[in-house]
Amino acid sequence: MPRQFFVGGNFKMNPATRDAKVALAKTLNDATLDDSVEVVIAPPSIYLIPLQEVLRKDVKVSAQNCYFKTSGAFTGEISPSMLADSRIPYVILGHSERRTLFHETSVDVAQKTRAAIDAGLSVILCVGETLAQREAGETAKVVQEQLDPVIAALKPQEWSKIVIAYEPVWAIGTGKVATSAQAQEAHADIRTYLSSNVSSEVAESTRIIYGGSVTASNCKELSQQPDVDGFLVGGASLKPEFVNIINAKQ
Numbered sequence: 001m002p003r004q005f006f007v008g009g010n011f012k013m014n015p016a017t018r019d020a021k022v023a024l025a026k027t028l029n030d031a032t033l034d035d036s037v038e039v040v041i042a043p044p045s046i047y048l049i050p051l052q053e054v055l056r057k058d059v060k061v062s063a064q065n066c067y068f069k070t071s072g073a074f075t076g077e078i079s080p081s082m083l084a085d086s087r088i089p090y091v092i093l094g095h096s097e098r099r100t101l102f103h104e105t106s107v108d109v110a111q112k113t114r115a116a117i118d119a120g121l122s123v124i125l126c127v128g129e130t131l132a133q134r135e136a137g138e139t140a141k142v143v144q145e146q147l148d149p150v151i152a153a154l155k156p157q158e159w160s161k162i163v164i165a166y167e168p169v170w171a172i173g174t175g176k177v178a179t180s181a182q183a184q185e186a187h188a189d190i191r192t193y194l195s196s197n198v199s200s201e202v203a204e205s206t207r208i209i210y211g212g213s214v215t216a217s218n219c220k221e222l223s224q225q226p227d228v229d230g231f232l233v234g235g236a237s238l239k240p241e242f243v244n245i246i247n248a249k250q
């Protein structure tokens with residue numbers, strides 16, 4: 001079965017006001033979107049429910065993070081079951097900003113992924129190398145090491161709930177997009193790794209999306225790569241051009 005193209009918008013801690021977020025939702029509501037694409041937007045958690053209420057029903061929402069415990073004395077955290085209880089279908093885990101600024105390890109990310117799957121959520125699982133790691137020829141090794149604890153934590157059939165976002169750290173928010181060849185190579189390597197370490201079925205069916213300075217002007221070429229199954233978009237998801245990115249395949 002062909003993999004459904006997936007476009008996610010990661011708003012990060014933007015934009016500053018509720019009204020600005022509602023305006024973004026309105027842009028999506030009014031747009032003609034390719035109905036073969038799964039579209040998910042990830043606003044800051046306080047805006048998940050209000051945005052879900054105003055958004056068209058074919059656009060889903062995602063949290064940007066969650067904790068791995070169900071409840072308890074964990075001030076400031078949100079649990080996967082609370083997201084599920086609020087009918088939030090997706091959560092982004094392992095974003096490079098979480099790994100770098102909040103010191104999340106790949107083991108933490110795997111633990112959160114396990115908990116999210118147990119709660120019935122789907123996960124946008126982010127992996128990717130720094131510039132120094134790429135220049136040292138370590139891209140595949142770094143990504144594999146990020147995937148290993150998740151592979152150990154999941155049963156093969158649970159991979160249907162995972163979308164892998166390959167996001168080279170040097171491309172996130174920098175305006176320096178990976179070339180189509182670089183993205184294709186990294187995605188194909190991830191697929192080969194899943195084939196050897198999970199199963200060929202999981203490798204074939206898991207969506208691997210690209211993130212890092214995707215814009216309306218570079219999305220078409222990237223979308224034509226055989227192993228690029230969509231995008232995770234940061235900055236450009238806050239602009240009207242997000243619609244063009246959703247419609248990249250048209």
Ligand code: PEP
Pocket residue numbers: 010012167171172173174175211212213214232233234235236
């Ligand atoms: C991101 O934050 O996941 C991202 C890809 O950001 P940007 O598109 O701004 O590089």
